[in-house]
Amino acid sequence: MEFGVGYFPTHDAMRPGSLARRIEERGQDALFFAEHTHIPAARETPYAGGGELPRKYWHTYDLFVALTDAAASTTRLRVGSGICLVTERDPIITAKEVASVDHLSGGRFEFGIGAGWNREEMANHGTDPRTRMRLMGDRVRAMQAVWTQDEASFDSEFVKFERIWSWPKPAQKPWPPVLVGGDGPTVLDRVLAYGDGWFPNYSESVFPRIASLRSRATRDIQVQVLSAPSDPAVLERLASAGVHRASAWVPSGPWSVIEAKLTRWEQAIGAFLGR
Template structure:
């Protein structure tokens, strides 16, 4: 099992390229950037349990693919990814071009975390009916896979429909960069098995039983990565023993001093898990 970090790349904190370079220098395997194009000011959809204020970082992030480009240019080994890309708010042909471009510019280091998100007003502002968001997500990912892997791609679905197109560059990673399906809802394993290469949940106690279910149902190799892992060596041991390929932890958006303190805490837990700590 290797390790990574998640980060909201905000304009008033450590810049995405500088952050990615630091993460690479400190020996981590991957960095994942969050995405929100905006947050509706109405705040009708509750955040988490509805008792917490939504942190301002949610509406202060750079554009996801601009941040990823900066991270790719600043590093040479680090895997860079979306954690997660809100595909239901994006045109699939444009997003396919952006993913392929990042994968080319990074030398094949991109990992495509995808999901539908949680903010229903945000979805509606992009023209997506929340009631059909999971079907939209599936079709857009399938359409992008066709664009990445075919010289002359077509796709005909209920929500995505286009005749033969040409689109280059193609990703370095063929037939596609790894598609990591985020979420912990009741149907997420179905989505992973339908169009994903790996499950990419936030950490919660119930994921271990669901990892076993995923393994039992899969008829092909399917990976598991965990986002928002706690800085707890005992939890890291359980994740490792469950066959999780990568554990990543969100670190706060802020100046370098704040980021380094968070990385110190995360790395201490990793060292203790690996038997190197006190």
């Protein structure tokens, strides 16, 4: 099993490229960045974590700018979105950004995606929260067409375009891994429909759902887990369930703050590997 780190790349914390270099030097396999284009000042959607929404949510760099900095600062590290809110993005532009980062990084990009939870945020992008799941599926399939067709066309409920040219194509074929985030009741349907993997936050419920996913899949589906605890016993269970990579969040801040959490994560990995 591989290991990674999740991070909100805020403008007032350690720079994305500097963190990526440290993460790579310390032997982690991947670094994922969170995305929020903005946070509405008047918000009714409750924060799933409870209490007040942390300020890091509205202080992040643009996702793909941060990813470019991280990719340019490393040579081995996988870099990814954890997650990209495709319900708030134009699919043609996003296809170009994904392909560009994957091409410039030499095929090291992983495309974690999600529909989002903040209804006011997505509404500001013209997205109806009630149809966001169908919208996400249409946009992902449209991007897959752009990545694989020399002259791409697409016609669906939410995305329509005829005969476009768009290069570069991704370095990874047919495209960077599309990792579908979320743990809602229909998420496995979306994974099977257009994903290359499932990318939930850790909870006890992931274990029976991994088994369900395996029983339903007719092709290889990768499972990665975000928000993994620094607990070697949990890592053992994830490995036994066939999880490809477990990743833990580190705080947004200076290196001294990040290093303390990263060290606990590394100690758990060491204990797991030492068994």
